[in-house]
Amino acid sequence: MNEQLQPLKKASRASKVGRSGTQDDIVYAHIFEAILEQRLAPGTKLSEEALGEIFGVSRTIIRRSLSRLAHEGVVLLRPNRGAVVASPSVDEARQVFFARRLVEKAITELAVEHASAEQLAELRQMVRDERDSFSRGDRGAGIRLSGEFHLKLAEAARNTPLISFQRSLVSQTSLIIAQYEGGNRSHCSYDEHTQLIDAIEARNLKLAVELMMHHMDHIDSKLNLDEESASDDLHAVFSHLMLGKKPTRG
Secondary structure (H helix, E strand, O other): OOOOOOOHHHHHHHOOOOOOOOHHHHHHHHHHHHHHOOOEOOOOEEOHHHHHHHHOOOHHHHHHHHHHHHHOOOEEEEOOOEEEEOOOOHHHHHHHHHHHHHHHHHHHHHHHHHOOHHHHHHHHHHHHHHHHHHHOOOHHHHHHHHHHHHHHHHHHHOOHHHHHHHHHHHHHHHHHHHHHEOOOOOOOHHHHHHHHHHHHHOOOHHHHHHHHHHHHHHHHHOEOOOOOOOEOOHHHHOHHHOOOOOOOOO
């Protein structure tokens, strides 16, 4: 590839998530974002050398970031063979969706009780951003914002363990969708998200839970075993960070 990355501190300015923090945090955030946007294919080998060149940091930093992602279940660390993006089996996918349903139900119930007006306004802005992304054809950003909506909803539930569970489940779900989603790629998640916010704002517990379960049914109904849409080319996945200069090791 002709273009190279500048050092990570400059490259990180383009990040949509993890805009601040240590180099470990920034590398983690970029890879997590690529998973949410379904730009990283399940089974992709995550070469420490290649990622170090891409982000302009040492292998030690890459290794720590991958270890954190492995803890969340979206990266598999293989002894003596390196790391790969997790590739959930059909049975594992079903287990993740079952767990996600339980967590989403609990989060919705707590959000009805605890969500503040400010948090609801933030959720509505995320829905607008999600809709705008799909409207301009930026499917990756739309998918990421859809996942981040559920993370923000978990924050509104005010239960720290659920936030941690949800972060892992949302990223694993994104991998499953990238691996198993069928040919119909239409997305109406922003409409369903708006209806859910309305029910939470009205403090209508029964309706909010019903809407969330319908939303999960809709996601589940689009899965099959045929198609993979993401990429296993690390340089292609992180090409939006290419700023024209050779990286320096961090």
